[in-house]
Amino acid sequence: MSNAGYILRARAIEKTYTMGRTRLDVLRGVDLEVSEGEWVAVLGASGSGKSTLLHLLGGLDRPGGGAIEFRGSPLGTMGRAELDRYRAASVGFVFQFYHLLPELRVLQNVTLGAMVRHGRIGFRGETRRAAEARARELLEAFGLGNRLGHRPKELSGGERQRVAIARALVNDPPVLLADEPTGNLDRRTGESIVDAIEARRRAGGLTIVMVTHDERIAARADRVVRLVDGLVEPEGDPAGIVSVPAGSE
Amino acid sequence: MYQAVLTRRYLTSKIMPLLAMAAVTLSVGTVLVTWSVMGGFLETLLNSGRGLIGDVKVSWPNTGFPYYEELIEDLEADPMVTAAAPVIETFGLISLADDRVLGVTIRGIEGESFARVTTYDESIWWRPIDEPLPRDDARSDPRLGNQGYFASTDWAEIERNGLTLSERDGRGAAVPGIHVSDWNIRTPAGTYQPAPPLRVTPEGEEELLNIWLPDDALTMHVMPIDSSGRGVRVVTRTIPVANEFKTDIFEIDSRTVLARLDVLQEMLNMQAEGAQTIEEGSGGFEIDEDGELVRVPATVVATAPARVTDVIVRGEIGPGETETVALKERVRAIYEAFAARHRGEVPPAGAVRVLSWRDLNRTQIAAVQNETGLVLFIFGLVCFTTVFLVLAIFWSMISEKTRDIGVLRALGASTAGVTWLWLRYGALLGAVGGLLGLAVAWMIVSNINAIHDWMGVNLGLKIWDPSVYYFVEIPEDLDATKAIVVVVAGVSTCLLGAAIPALRAGLLDPVRALRFE
Numbered sequence: 001m002s003n004a005g006y007i008l009r010a011r012a013i014e015k016t017y018t019m020g021r022t023r024l025d026v027l028r029g030v031d032l033e034v035s036e037g038e039w040v041a042v043l044g045a046s047g048s049g050k051s052t053l054l055h056l057l058g059g060l061d062r063p064g065g066g067a068i069e070f071r072g073s074p075l076g077t078m079g080r081a082e083l084d085r086y087r088a089a090s091v092g093f094v095f096q097f098y099h100l101l102p103e104l105r106v107l108q109n110v111t112l113g114a115m116v117r118h119g120r121i122g123f124r125g126e127t128r129r130a131a132e133a134r135a136r137e138l139l140e141a142f143g144l145g146n147r148l149g150h151r152p153k154e155l156s157g158g159e160r161q162r163v164a165i166a167r168a169l170v171n172d173p174p175v176l177l178a179d180e181p182t183g184n185l186d187r188r189t190g191e192s193i194v195d196a197i198e199a200r201r202r203a204g205g206l207t208i209v210m211v212t213h214d215e216r217i218a219a220r221a222d223r224v225v226r227l228v229d230g231l232v233e234p235e236g237d238p239a240g241i242v243s244v245p246a247g248s249e
Numbered sequence: 250m251y252q253a254v255l256t257r258r259y260l261t262s263k264i265m266p267l268l269a270m271a272a273v274t275l276s277v278g279t280v281l282v283t284w285s286v287m288g289g290f291l292e293t294l295l296n297s298g299r300g301l302i303g304d305v306k307v308s309w310p311n312t313g314f315p316y317y318e319e320l321i322e323d324l325e326a327d328p329m330v331t332a333a334a335p336v337i338e339t340f341g342l343i344s345l346a347d348d349r350v351l352g353v354t355i356r357g358i359e360g361e362s363f364a365r366v367t368t369y370d371e372s373i374w375w376r377p378i379d380e381p382l383p384r385d386d387a388r389s390d391p392r393l394g395n396q397g398y399f400a401s402t403d404w405a406e407i408e409r410n411g412l413t414l415s416e417r418d419g420r421g422a423a424v425p426g427i428h429v430s431d432w433n434i435r436t437p438a439g440t441y442q443p444a445p446p447l448r449v450t451p452e453g454e455e456e457l458l459n460i461w462l463p464d465d466a467l468t469m470h471v472m473p474i475d476s477s478g479r480g481v482r483v484v485t486r487t488i489p490v491a492n493e494f495k496t497d498i499f500e501i502d503s504r505t506v507l508a509r510l511d512v513l514q515e516m517l518n519m520q521a522e523g524a525q526t527i528e529e530g531s532g533g534f535e536i537d538e539d540g541e542l543v544r545v546p547a548t549v550v551a552t553a554p555a556r557v558t559d560v561i562v563r564g565e566i567g568p569g570e571t572e573t574v575a576l577k578e579r580v581r582a583i584y585e586a587f588a589a590r591h592r593g594e595v596p597p598a599g600a601v602r603v604l605s606w607r608d609l610n611r612t613q614i615a616a617v618q619n620e621t622g623l624v625l626f627i628f629g630l631v632c633f634t635t636v637f638l639v640l641a642i643f644w645s646m647i648s649e650k651t652r653d654i655g656v657l658r659a660l661g662a663s664t665a666g667v668t669w670l671w672l673r674y675g676a677l678l679g680a681v682g683g684l685l686g687l688a689v690a691w692m693i694v695s696n697i698n699a700i701h702d703w704m705g706v707n708l709g710l711k712i713w714d715p716s717v718y719y720f721v722e723i724p725e726d727l728d729a730t731k732a733i734v735v736v737v738a739g740v741s742t743c744l745l746g747a748a749i750p751a752l753r754a755g756l757l758d759p760v761r762a763l764r765f766e
Contacts, residue, residue, distance in 0.1 A: 052760075060659055061760045081663060088661025095763065099656045103258035115251040116660045123250040167660075 007071055007174060007207050008034040008057055014065035015052050026052045028230035029066065036174070039201060039208040041221035048227040050211040051179050057209060058091045058177045059083045070175075088117040092168030094197075096180040098160040100152040100167075107148040110135040110166045117171050131170060138166035142196050158189035162196055169200055176200075178210040182217060194220060251662070252670040256677050259646075266674070269635075269642045269743065270682040276632035277686025277739040278693070283628050284731050285694045287621035289724020294617055297498045299606045300368035303334070303561040304573060305580045306609065308602040312476055313337065313519050313556035314595045320560055320587045321362075329579050331565050334362035335557040337513045341471040343506055345430055346458055347446040353429065354505045355469060357513030357557075360413045366563040372494040373411040374427050374441065375463055377404035384699060385438035392440075398461075407463055411492025414509035421509035422491035423467055426502035430462050433493070437702035439722065441495075462490050469508065473518040484516045497722060514555055522553035573605045632742070639678070639746025643671060647754045654754050655762030668755030675747025676740055683739035687732055694727045 015027040026049040055061045068075045114131035142162040182190030226233045324333040337357035364370040391399040433441040468487040472480040514520040566572035585598040704710040
């Protein structure tokens with residue numbers, strides 16, 4: 001099968017967690033293909049394996065079976081260091097509970113991703129100035145230009161999530177993996193967050209895989225996949241895949 | 250880079266690690282103070298031991314040996330030897346004006362030669378000084394010449410008398426240690442205030458004697474011994490006191506009296522005797538009772554040269570043990586040649602004792618070294634608990650920061666990067682704690698005598714008893730090498746304590762870390 005056009009491709013992904021004597025098959029052969037610039041929403045009940053799938057796509061975890069490819073390169077053959085570089089440069093994570101580092105100010109939280117990516121030697125001079133300029137630009141774009149020196153505890157939930165998105169995008173990754181980014185926010189704030197993400201996608205051709213419970217937000221994606229019992233429901237299933245053509249929302 | 254930012258932030262925003270830092274500060278401070286004091290104690294012992302007896306001593310502590318001037322010439326002709334001096338060392342009693350009688354070591358010396366071998370000239374206490382001692386803010390030192398009775402004292406003459414052990418009129422004098430008489434009170438500033446002694450009268454009343462020892466006299470009682478080692482009689486002589494000396498070793502300062510060599514030689518029958526007729530005779534011939542012509546022995550006239558019990562030697566060497574041993578062997582060889590020239594007149598080389606200053610102080614040095622080692626070991630062991638404290642605090646912190654670690658891993662941080670974050674944090678805590686400990690130790694050690702005196706006055710605590718620890722003052726020097734070693738040990742302690750939690754942080758499963766609640 002050709003990889004042309006797919007930025008992420010997961011084939012027959014399996015993941016099992018073992019807790020004592022209990023085996024929990026979270027993913028049981030998931031296939032997923034995500035095209036460059038596509039926005040895929042992943043819907044599913046709690047425990048259906050949505051976050052696990054996201055972690056596997058982001059190289060935070062390794063599947064028990066199957067293979068994941070990023071632009072044709074299998075993550076399974078990558079060593080630890082290569083996987084670290086993949087996470088630093090190719091994907092950006094957004095979490096439901098923001099996970100900002102409370103000790104750092106807003107600007108430092110956003111540039112943290114660039115610090116990790118470039119390391120002690122690399123994050124200086126022009127690289128540092130460029131990263132900080134990018135962080136400022138993102139925060140300005142998200143309406144947080146006047147909050148650079150604040151600590152996370154001084155921000156509202158929506159503001160914190162926007163900072164988290166800016167952090168995920170500071171290295172300009174091609175893929176954004178968002179794990180219920182609006183799950184902890186009221187509807188209006190949640191929609192403003194999705195607006196912010198979509199704006200960045202329009203600006204730079206970002207590929208988005210977003211796990212959500214919210215059908216309304218899912219409806220704004222190019223395509224929706226549903227995970228049920230560790231499997232992607234086949235297209236055409238009555239309760240299955242909702243396929244929404246890009247630009248029709 | 251992120252490690253630097255986060256460690257800086259953690260350092261100023263967390264309370265618990267500050268406790269670990271405080272533990273390092275206390276540990277470093279405690280060990281450094283202990284090591285400095287005990288090390289300074291040992292150093293003072295070594296310096297004082299060498300300063301008071303020179304490097305090597307040739308000793309025949311019975312009736313002494315003659316021709317010592319010749320031996321000294323031989324010794325001083327050797328390139329390894331800087332100077333040599335004659336000494337008589339004996340035990341005796343002294344009586345003071347307050348009627349106290351004390352058992353002391355009496356050393357007969359020639360001021361000038363003794364000062365060339367030892368640091369005697371530096372130990373003379375009563376001398377003119379222009380500036381007060383560093384802690385004497387009140388300028389209470391009588392030697393400054395600004396106090397009533399002492400304002401008119403000729404301090405230069407007092408010093409000169411001390412160095413020559415002579416009075417102005419040429420009489421031989423004594424120079425006791427500053428603590429022999431108990432008539433001097435040491436002040437917290439390190440000066441001595443003369444305190445007029447009390448005497449109990451025959452009527453049982455106390456009488457205040459308005460005297461100062463260098464203006465007074467003492468009576469020495471010594472016992473010369475004959476060639477078989479038996480005491481002949483007790484010889485008593487009252488001699489003026491010229492000055493007092495202070496070596497900083499309490500044992501010496503409280504139990505030693507120096508007297509001019511010729512005075513002690515006379516008292517001990519060790520002085521040079523002029524020609525004495527041993528046997529009368531014409532030296533010619535005479536006819537005996539049987540009518541035989543016999544030779545009559547001539548008159549025998551004998552001279553007895555002056556004797557000393559010791560010759561002390563200063564070498565062109567450092568304080569190292571190897572150099573000291575080499576000098577000792579050289580001195581022994583010189584004595585062997587000297588004894589060969591005076592066979593039958595001086596003790597044979599195998600009989601005299603040739604000892605280095607290390608030999609003479611070996612017991613004390615070993616005791617102090619062992620004591621220092623033991624104290625450091627115990628304190629080190631106590632301070633090692635800091636490792637576990639740091640470990641517990643870091644373990645707890647890393648549990649608290651699990652989700653942040655997951656975020657860092659999600660952002661691409663490596664296992665090594667996260668491990669280094671916590672190791673670096675441990676090192677930073679250790680470095681800051683260690684430097685603070687160094688500052689605390691420096692402040693304590695620099696003022697330890699003042700602190701000790703304050704505790705004595707205000708709390709009634711007297712930890713440092715000079716009669717137990719030999720020294721009058723607690724050593725106040727903080728050695729740079731020791732400081733570096735202890736601060737590095739403090740940093741290592743923190744690193745050791747942080748190592749296991751740091752590794753745990755680095756190896757955390759990022760997914761579990763992100764889901765941690």
